[in-house]
Amino acid sequence: MPENPRRPSRAPWRRVLLVTGLAALAALLFLLVPAPEPAPPHTAAGTPFAWHQDERWKALEASFLRARADGCESVAPRIEATLRDGRRLLAAAASRQLEPKSAVFDELERATFELGPMVGACPGRIPNYIDLVTTMRSVVKTQSRRWDMGQLATRDRLYRMLYAGRAAVEEAMLQAPRGTVPALVRGDDEPSVTPFAEILGVRVHSGDVLVSRGGAPTSALIARGNDYPGNFSHVALVHVDGRTGAASVVEAHIERGVAVATLSEYLADVKLWVMVLRLRADLPRMAADPTLPHQAATAAVREARGHHIPYDFSMDFSDHGRLFCSEVASAAFERIGITLWMSLSRISSPGLASWLSGFGVTHFETQEPSDLEYDPQLAVVAEWRDPTTLLADHVDNAVVDAMLEGAERGDTLDYAWTLLAPARLAKLYSSALNSFGFVGPVPQGLSAAGALRTRRFVRTHAQVRDRVLRLVREFERNRGYVPPYWELVKLARRAHSQIGGGGG
Template structure:
């Protein structure tokens, strides 16, 4: 049991969460009930109930304990799956429990650094640099040194842009990640990242460049069969390298999110293709798919998604044959990422529940036309989309360009308001906003908006 001083109530609440997480289940229904209870108990951890000195003193210990709890939950996936316990309700409940526990870890990290944030000209930290509170290592892979990346390792990442938050939230289960990539280590020991990016398609970049490239959070996953992982990495590296040598052979980003075919690849489809090649078609990721079964498909249709189910980046967290090696986050930006997530939750909730849809105006139509025709966005378009799609790929439709611009223009002012609200909350109480407060604020905004928020509007 985690001990804290002097706030016994915090210790009791955390012990209750640990007890629920350790509770055995005899049926699929019982497992889903336990995990739903775990989610609810973690969600109800309101930091206002605890002494600030206790939180400041105990933050690193709490964060480490919650990471350990998440590892224990993940370690049971293979057994639960083999016993048929991870039905759709159980799967969803486990994803939700892992997600809400990660938010608690983030808040502890933010408290520990006294809510420091990036300065105007500062960049996020290099991922997994040094051994600090930013990095949690699975004891199974602990060496006391920096992370030992291996060929075939996977990187599950989250960037800073609104489209990253949207990618993490558009399926039937919310997540905190938007990109998946594979590491390949060449004969000289240099690490490369093989990945599919919206702007440039399938590419190979140095690992050091990826870890310096504005990450907010990242997890390293490792397959339990190192020979399979090594073959998969080598074969996808060779496939993408050869595609760059052929005229008209470049593999562009697959906006459809369909799993069949390999002429175009999205990020996690590239990883799927790697393990398909490395296993001679014996391994087909993912075990648990993300579904696009929403009633209102306005946004996903606009960006070109035709799939009804797919391999979303965060689905790798549910894979029975992969271990978490380490997890890293920059606590100066996790608050922004969390607010982005909660904001996207509400935007997509409004689309589904209140039938909100995007409505274009002339500037947005102009952005779509200029972006598709020129391949480079205009200055005004860059202001609307910020750094989301600075270079428009040739296969990105006008509809997708406009959808990304409208999402950014709708979300950015709301995020600014949420960040200001949280800063006032921290100045007043020393604690961040609870997700409930974020949802309440956004719902109040919607109710007073007369049916239109940014580019989202109800039918009139």
């Protein structure tokens, strides 16, 4: 009988499958290894600013209701008297040197706040109110040129006058009929000899700094995550080519690092707000060479186009190998001998610092976009806001404020451990794309765990925000007016508690 043919052994294939399976299992287990929690951050020294004036806010809301009930014809004499009082105080402040603790500023703050509810009830007077507050900002910034920017009294006064003045105007704007609020507010017409272009109806010069507010939840976190919660989340540097007149901006993006964009590309990203800041022409270095801002912007464009500069999640403004958005401007001006952010931003809240450290932040005395407005070396040329998104902006802020209160109570930005493996794979994929100059789903410099924490923050913010918007509509139906900011914060706290806190 012929011999049976020998069957080929399947043992090698079994071994290959076994080894492959074990390798896949090992890789999966590796991908599922929990990410280490960030070490407790070393926060900046200090204490977050707090108003502690709940009774005052209640009184202002009551004043608004009385003015609305009385009618504008009856309220008009009081509005005019308060405007005259404010102008008198501004003239007094402009006529002599004052210290930050001067009672004149206390009286100006009082007049500004008292005027707000009446103008809110009679929105036809909003232009007069804007003029008063804009002049106040100019006077206070002029006075601050002689102040010690490292002193708490200086920081508090600038915040109370500039930020709070703007906030008071916005409360009146929110009560105005749609289409009646001006988008553009002009400030100081600071002279400049550098090439110029136009953006949003404003002439901007090469070397001007644009501070803006984006529409993402993380933009609200950047604006509010500060010892002095503010309005702005992003900084960009204007460059205008002296030969062609082509205008561009240099900015650092979380997703792709430092890049140069046209003005139209810059505006294509959601902008709720844009403020134009310009170096004062009377600074000693500027008097000696007024083209310095253009030189700084030109060098920044050349460097951004010359090589890839990653985004700096650590917010270390002293190391220019990586740049975050504020550092794009500060590093450029540093080259010409001018130090921006004369008073550094501080993050001293442990809960906030813990959340930020989870995204990769390691420096909590740094340069925040909102604080650049207070630098006395810079003049505010103009500010543009989108009136149609003003309420949404306030809601975003209130939601973040409520979430950060939760962070101080111990809320964390946790995530499901099962998401870690796909997030790490996405990070590996992103790293491969980054090496070829492309953008991946996880930004360069952000860890997989950091990306998951960001995702948790964004999702929680959206949940709370949706509830707040429903509560706002209910408030408006019941009371007949848009809730002021202090009421929005109460609604945000309520909505936040309804979803069970944690991560928000």
